[in-house]
Structure formats: structure tokens, C-alpha cells
Amino acid sequence: MSPNQLGATLIGAAGIFIFGSRIPDLGMSLAFFVSDPDAYQGLGYGLLGFALAILSGGALVYWRQFLADKLFPATAQTNGPVGEGPESVGFALLGIYFTIRGLARLPSAELSPLSPPVIELILGIALFFGSRGLARLWATLRFAGRDPSTSGSENTPGVEHPGPRPQ
Secondary structure, eight states: OOHHHHHHHHHHHHHHHHHHHTHHHHHHHHHHHHHOTTOHHHHHHHHHHHHHHHHHHHHHHHTHHHHHHHHSOTTOOOOSOTTHHHHHHHHHHHHHHHHHHHHHHGGGSOOOTTSHHHHHHHHHHHHHHTHHHHHHHHHHHHTTTSOTTTTTOTTOTTOOOOSOOOO
16 A cells, blocks of 8 residues: 555544544533533534534545645655655654544633643644655664665565575
8 A cells, every 4th residue: 555545544544533532622612612501612522622623624524635646746756764754654644633623622721822622733734744754754763773675575576685595
């Protein structure tokens, strides 16, 4: 499976997860409103967060292939170590998750630079746009001090290894 296909699949799964994970929050908002009918503000924040999560999750599912094509071009040649593609997919998905989670929690939080939704939003944007660079950095750190021609190829079928072969 190419990084593009993996990215499209996982972006769609992330959209479904984001959509499904906010359903209990809607139930809690409605339960609090039933117990205290004067709590319009809490119901409004709960519905706004739910609506943002539904729209964001639906957008991820609908535009998953477009996002995967932009993030992980199918024609791009990876000259880096084995595994760099899936790692950049993972970093981008974490960025999407934290961005949408921060957006969904933003309406009910007090706005200060150190509030958790703001930090999640900033972290998500940084992970999303820096996914390729982070994957390259991670691969560089993982394979530091090794011969690049053999790094990660011990278990790769079809790769010739110098030296005696086991009988």
C-alpha cells in the first residue's frame, strides 16, 4: 500500500472517528439542559462543538483523496529510509486530529494563549504542515550512524546482502 493510499484510508477513518467521538458530548449537553432548563449557554456551546466536529469529520471523509494527493503525491519518489512515507502519514493524521479537536473544544473554553484547545490547535497545525519534515527528522535520528545502503533493508525481500549466506 502506497503512502497515498494509506493516507486516504486513514484520513477517512480519522473523519469517522472525529464524528463518532463527539456523539457522547452531544448526549451530555442535552442531559445537562434537561436537568437545568436555564442552561442555554451550555447547550449552545455543546451543539456548536458537535456541529464543528460533524462538519470537520464529514469534510475529512468527503475530501480524503484530495488531501492524500496533496500531502502524499503518488508520483513522488522517496529516496529516504524505509518507512518514511507511513511516518509522515501518521504525523499528518495526528495534526488533523489535534486541529479538529482543538476547534471543537474552542467555543466552550476561555480564550487565553495557554488554554488546552488553543495549544491543541497550534500543535495540530504544526504537525499537519510539518509532517514530511518530522518524518525525515525521525528517519535521520533512527538511522544515524548506519550505512544508508543497508539501513532497514535486512528484512526487505529481494535485497542482496554482502557476506556469507546461511546454509
